[in-house]
Amino acid sequence: MQNEPSKNRSKNKSLSSKLGIKSRKDKKGPGSSTETIQRIQLLLKEAPDIPLAMGKKITTAEKKKFFKKNKYPDLNRLRIDLNTLTDQGKIDTHSRQKVRSDIKAYPNVPDLHIINAIYTFQDIPRIADKKQISIIMQNRVNQNQLVQLQRAIEEMVRAFYQGGISVFNINWFVKIYVEYLMVYKRRLTFEYDGIAQRKNSEMSTLANKIRLKQMEILELLKINDKLGAITKLSRRLNGTTYLSDSFMPMEIKKAAHAVHKGELSKVINEDRSSGKIIFVLMTLLFLMAKIPLLQTVLESLLEIIPDESRSIMLRKKMVYTIVRMTQFELAMASGDKNRARNASNHLYKYCKETIGLHLKGTIINEQCEVDAYLKIIWMIKASNGLFERSSYRKLVKEAYEYTKLMIGETNQLKGTSRDIVVDLAVRYSYQLDTIMEEYGWTGENESQSWQNRDE
Numbered sequence: 001m002q003n004e005p006s007k008n009r010s011k012n013k014s015l016s017s018k019l020g021i022k023s024r025k026d027k028k029g030p031g032s033s034t035e036t037i038q039r040i041q042l043l044l045k046e047a048p049d050i051p052l053a054m055g056k057k058i059t060t061a062e063k064k065k066f067f068k069k070n071k072y073p074d075l076n077r078l079r080i081d082l083n084t085l086t087d088q089g090k091i092d093t094h095s096r097q098k099v100r101s102d103i104k105a106y107p108n109v110p111d112l113h114i115i116n117a118i119y120t121f122q123d124i125p126r127i128a129d130k131k132q133i134s135i136i137m138q139n140r141v142n143q144n145q146l147v148q149l150q151r152a153i154e155e156m157v158r159a160f161y162q163g164g165i166s167v168f169n170i171n172w173f174v175k176i177y178v179e180y181l182m183v184y185k186r187r188l189t190f191e192y193d194g195i196a197q198r199k200n201s202e203m204s205t206l207a208n209k210i211r212l213k214q215m216e217i218l219e220l221l222k223i224n225d226k227l228g229a230i231t232k233l234s235r236r237l238n239g240t241t242y243l244s245d246s247f248m249p250m251e252i253k254k255a256a257h258a259v260h261k262g263e264l265s266k267v268i269n270e271d272r273s274s275g276k277i278i279f280v281l282m283t284l285l286f287l288m289a290k291i292p293l294l295q296t297v298l299e300s301l302l303e304i305i306p307d308e309s310r311s312i313m314l315r316k317k318m319v320y321t322i323v324r325m326t327q328f329e330l331a332m333a334s335g336d337k338n339r340a341r342n343a344s345n346h347l348y349k350y351c352k353e354t355i356g357l358h359l360k361g362t363i364i365n366e367q368c369e370v371d372a373y374l375k376i377i378w379m380i381k382a383s384n385g386l387f388e389r390s391s392y393r394k395l396v397k398e399a400y401e402y403t404k405l406m407i408g409e410t411n412q413l414k415g416t417s418r419d420i421v422v423d424l425a426v427r428y429s430y431q432l433d434t435i436m437e438e439y440g441w442t443g444e445n446e447s448q449s450w451q452n453r454d455e
Contacts, residue, residue: 008107019345033203040191040206046150048180049216049330051295072102074107079168079244082115085122095119105172110164111246114172117155121176125146137166139190142183149180153293160297166246167234170284177291178224185217215333223290231289233280242280243270249304251277277455281305282315289322292330298323310358314368321375324350328379337386348395364411370421373402384435395439398431403429 007172007252014050029054081095096119103112124145158174168427195203251269255277258266264275285301288294298319307313328343354372380399387395405411406425413421436442 001149009253015040033200036191037193037202037206040195040210043187043191044209044213046155046184047176047213048184048293049220050292060106072112073108074098074102075109075111075115076244078112078115082118082179098402108162110159110162111166111169113155113159114163114164114169117152117159117176118172120152120155121172121179135190139187142186142190145183146180146187149183150178152176157293160294161300163248164246165281165284165297165301167230167237167243167280167284169246170287171234174223174227174230174287175290177293178221181217185214185221188214188217200243208301210283212333215335216330219329220292220332222286226287226290229283230321233283237280241270243274245272247277247281247301252281252301252304253306255311256306257308259312266381282319285319286322289319290326292326295323311366312366314354314358314366317358318368318371321347321350321354321371325379328382330381340383341386344379344386347379348376351379364405364413365408367413367417367421370406370411370413374421374424374428377402377425377432381428381435384438386428389439393439396435396441399430399432403432 078095078099085095099112099116099119099141103109103116106112125141126145127133127141148405153173153176156169156176160169160173169224188210192207192214195210196207198204199395234243248269251272254268255272255274257272258264258268259278264273266274268274268277281301284300288298295296302316302319305312305316307316324343324347328340328347332344334340351372355376359369359372362369377399382393383395394399402423407422409422411418433442
């Protein structure tokens with residue numbers, strides 16, 4: 001009888017060791033303040049809010065292999081198997097083993113790495129009923145999930161950088177990326193709950209950093225709001241090479257050149273026309289621009305697209321603008337005013353440069369020609385509270401001038417396109433009115449109408 005308590009203690013100790021859990025009073029063990037600080041600092045450092053945050057730097061030797069497309073006969077079969085398994089929830093050991101063995105024979109086929117990463121994602125253990133296990137065990141599962149998700153995302157990012165950009169691949173990446181953000185957010189919540197009530201200043205500082213990082217992750221999760229366009233596009237492209245095949249550099253360059261010459265229907269590669277190649281690619285780039293992790297991949301793709309066509313050049317600038325918008329939104333979510341102010345200035349200067357070099361004094365005939373105007377108005381109203389009063393008033397009045405351009409005769413867009421831009425400009429003008437009233441800049445000698453703000 002005397003041995004039983006010691007056996008139980010031994011079992012408990014073994015379980016605690018397995019879970020990595022010790023008394024918080026043990027200043028040298030996993031529950032110590034030092035270990036907690038190191039663990040949280042590492043977690044914060046791994047946040048997916050910068051390019052290649054979870055990937056290795058691409059070496060010069062690897063860059064020589066970018067976009068090299070080895071002949072591999074079974075990609076379509078593997079994609080079909082993958083989709084079938086996903087729909088039916090089954091596990092096909094043969095398909096997984098084939099992919100993992102063929103990667104060794106075809107290391108430069110990016111789509112193989114994408115499919116391998118998707119299998120890694122599907123193999124991640126998930127909790128069917130969270131009520132059946134403790135919060136500590138849930139966190140241990142989340143830690144394991146995070147490692148696996150990082151592995152899958154890193155492999156996909158490197159495959160993109162080596163030429164694996166397709167609608168099919170980006171769709172899968174976003175699914176994995178969103179789950180990663182959600183698991184990462186749960187890890188942040190667990191760590192925050194563990195230190196939020198501690199009274200020392202170091203823990204309070206860490207708790208605040210976690211809280212602000214949670215706000216940034218919530219901002220990144222808004223990518224869900226942007227998925228409608230690519231989901232709709234995938235349905236339209238189902239059964240075509242536009243959905244499955246990656247975009248190769250020479251194909252992109254030839255398509256851009258044909259668009260510049262007005263040959264939108266010119267066949268570039270098998271059944272793929274120039275106009276559709278550029279349209280599908282730009283749709284993907286607009287989505288990718290909202291994902292900081294893909295910024296380096298994005299820039300490498302944009303460098304491939306020639307600026308022969310003014311329309312394509314302005315659409316490329318739209319992508320760069322979205323990247324800067326995302327940086328600004330994350331900076332605002334972080335609560336760091338200096339960082340937000342710098343990001344705001346960065347976005348403002350980029351839009352002003354686009355307007356000054358390419359749009360000022362021209363008639364608006366395409367939607368890509370209104371983007372810089374609308375983004376700069378959005379930035380100015382979103383920057384409320386960042387700038388000194390007199391400087392901000394000048395910005396607000398500048399924004400009013402741009403709303404006039406969007407509503408006036410300069411805007412020669414047709415039909416629904418014009419209606420959408422005008423409605424948005426009017427809505428922005430009302431929001432600017434509210435800001436003017438907030439600062440007390442509307443008096444007896446100033447009209448409430450945005451149309452008369454010319455002083």
